[in-house]
Amino acid sequence: MKSTRNVLFALSITLLIILATSLGAPRSARMNLRADSKYRVFCADNKVEVEQRTLEQEKNARGSNVCQLAEFDYASDADKYAENHGGKGSACRCD
Numbered sequence: 001m002k003s004t005r006n007v008l009f010a011l012s013i014t015l016l017i018i019l020a021t022s023l024g025a026p027r028s029a030r031m032n033l034r035a036d037s038k039y040r041v042f043c044a045d046n047k048v049e050v051e052q053r054t055l056e057q058e059k060n061a062r063g064s065n066v067c068q069l070a071e072f073d074y075a076s077d078a079d080k081y082a083e084n085h086g087g088k089g090s091a092c093r094c095d
Helices: 002-036 055-062 075-084
Strands: 039-044 047-051 066-072
Touching: 039 055, 039 075, 047 075, 055 066, 066 075
Parallel strands: none
Antiparallel strands: 039 047, 039 066
8 A cells, every 4th residue: 555655656746747847848948949040130340241149149249230130030041131232241231
């Protein structure tokens, strides 16, 4: 009887841990992954750049003279946009 109670207690603890892990962690990880997987075209220090950084991260890295020109799901689309606007490293302005 005591052995059965211990087994049931251990199983219930295990199930609670599995439930908490499967419902909590993956959802927050997916949200962070989605936000970080975008490709952004910036005008930073008057030059066109393609980065995966957020606008806030880019401003921290380059200073306040940064603006976001576009955002894409794929690097090839961001590169194409940059090419259509003079290419990476070409002159740009934040208005």
